[in-house]
Amino acid sequence: MIIDNFIDQISQFLATIDVCNLLLVCSAWMQVLDVPHVWKYQLSQRDSSRLAFPSAVPMSHLTSSQLRVLLKCMRTLSAPEMSYNVIDQGVYQSSSDDFSQGLDKTLDNRKSTFWSSTGSENQNSSDLLVYRLINGLCIIKRISITPFRAFYQRGMRCYSPMEARVVIRISENDESSTTFSSPWCQITNRDEPFEFPLGEVTVFGEWLRVELRGRWSKQSSDNLYYVCLRNVSAFGVPIAVAPDNMVVQVLYDYISGKGFSSLSFLEFCRKTHYNMEKVTNMIDRGRERVKVIATCDRLIQESNVMLLIPEASQLRDTNEIRDHVVNALNEHGGTEDVMQYLAVMYHFLDVKFTEEESYFLATALIKVDEMIFFHDLVSKFRITFSERLGDIFLTSEKYYEAMVCYCGAVIPDKILSTCALLCSQPDNLTTLDVLIRACDDKPVVVAEMAAILQRKHHPYICCLFIMKAVEQLYIDLAAASDILGVRFASKQDLDELVNSQNLLFTSSATSSLETINFSISF
Structure with a gap:
């Protein structure tokens, strides 16, 4: 005993x-x-x-x-391939700012689309989003939300909630059917995925509630608080894919015993096994993906780049695999291994580099100051533009290349700033003027651009820019006086300052610098 x-x-x-x-x-x-x-x-x-x-x-x-x-x-x-986004559709939103910014936009996995609440004067406003999970009942492994950052607005504000929590239920409107409720979590005002802590418990249910509390950001155009989400994901697996009906039977006994479902066991099985072909296909793709990643990792350890390329490019979601490969190569052998891989890909595959591949390639080209090759790749549409790519060029003072990336990624705020950095010669101010003409808050933009011109270029460039802004009626003389720190009684006073600075500019060593010519297509 x-x-x-x-x-x-x-x-x-x-x-x-x-x-x-x-x-x-x-x-x-x-x-x-x-x-x-x-x-x-x-x-x-x-x-x-x-x-x-x-x-x-x-x-x-x-x-x-x-x-x-x-x-x-x-x-x-628990197998890795047994995990994908099990959200079927959004069914309820407490508010929506516009038809094009509805709940369905959180499920399309695109960076440019989002759900937005209506505006509110109350920063502590609450919101609720409700989603139905696929195939009736799912086991959920992780849940995340990604706030939206408005790249098209000046300041590129992020509209994150201050706090959020998730609730899983078996019945949509029955609070007693809750199987999991996370604590309220503090959310930083950044456009990065936030994953809710699920702890050691296994979460299961049919309905996902995302509860939001508080709003970080105001929209400048109406001075109201908003919250916006770009993505909501719940990764898990429908219980119907279990290799034995025992799981379904036990969960059904629990749910029906609690009164959360009036379905017979046969009806419950039909519901959980609905559209199983689609679910099976997703799991099969997951198995294939796990297999390909394992093969790629083995080839990386063997430094077999020639076999790595076709292996990484065989699946439909090849970009995700290729991003994994380039990061794994960087960890294994550093920049040298990554560049060897990208060189082979460049010569043998006529494909566009992924965002991750483009970033590693740009990092290497900056080190050897080989911008001509980068321009060639851009002209052949083989670079994937991103803010991150533009930032690495900007940090390295490759302003033209940064401008190209920001234009390709459509980030107006940084297009303007980089354009101002390029305006070392008077002729370049024409492009800056074209950009400002498309802005709504012209006085604010003029002041911000003038600050960059004052910091980076000869005083004449900034004075000429302000004179043109006054002539275009973007700002008045009072604003021009505040920006330049000089009192102007009339437009003639401003003209005289510009002329005097022009004399200094033409006689200085900066006038011998080669003019940077660039153009932007809209």
Whole structure:
């Protein structure tokens, strides 16, 4: 008896595979370990290879053999390929600013689309988004939201909530059917995914509620607070894909017993198994993706770049695989391995470099000051533009290349700033004028551009810019006086300042610098 108790207690510190191995040692150990409470304990523990069974679901009525089946199912559902966005559709939004900014925009996985609340004078306003999960009932592994950053607005404000939490329910409007509720989490005002802590429990349900509280940012045009989300994701797996119906049966017994569903078991199975072909295809693609990534990782360890290219490019979601490869190469062998890989890709595949590949390529080209090759890639449409790509050129004072990237990524705020940095000669101010003409808040933009011109170029450039801004009626003389720090009684006073600075400019060494010619297409 003492030995039996000792073995029983030891089993609590063992992984499931070790418990299974002990069962094979002898029939006496099997008699001690192959009992319901041992398997229940194993089911309640979550590790890297297995999800824990939902703690809310009672298992006291299950036999050892049934518990072993559940354990096997939970291990299968934990596999990496058994995870994709299980949100089926958005069903409710507490508010929406515009038809084109509805709840469905959080599911299209595009950087330029988003859901927006209506504006409010109250910074502590609350919002609610409700989503239905695919195939009736899902096990959820992680949930994230991504706030939206308005690249098209001056200042590129991010419209994040101050706090957020997620709630999972079996029934949409029945609060008692809640299977999980996260704590309220502080959200920083940045356009980066925020993943909610799900803890060690296994979350399951049919409805996802995203509750938002507080708003960080005001929109300058109407001085109202808004919250905007670019993406909402819930990664998991429908219970119907479990290799045995035992999971479905146990969860159905729990749900129907609580009164959360009036469906018969047959109707419940039909609901959870709806459109299984689509689900199966997604899982098959996930398995293939895991297999390809494993092969790529092996080839990286072997430094076999020639075989790596076709392997990384064979799937439909090839960009994701290629981004993984280029980051793995950088960790394995540094810049040299990455550049060898990109060189082979350039010569053997007529494809556009991904955002990650474009960034690594630009980093290497900046180090050797090889901008001609970069311009050639741009002309052949083989570069994927991004703000991050423009920033690395800007930091390296490659202003023309930064401008090209910001234009390609359509980031007006940084297009203007970079244009001002390029205006070392009077002729270049024409392009800056064209850009400002398209802005709504012209006085603010003129003041910001003047600050850059004053900091980076000869005083004549800034004075000439201000004179043109006054002539175009972007600002008045009072604003010009404030910007330049000189009192102008009339337009003639401003003209005289410009003429005097022109004399200094033409006689200075800066006049011998080669003019930078550039153009922008809109």
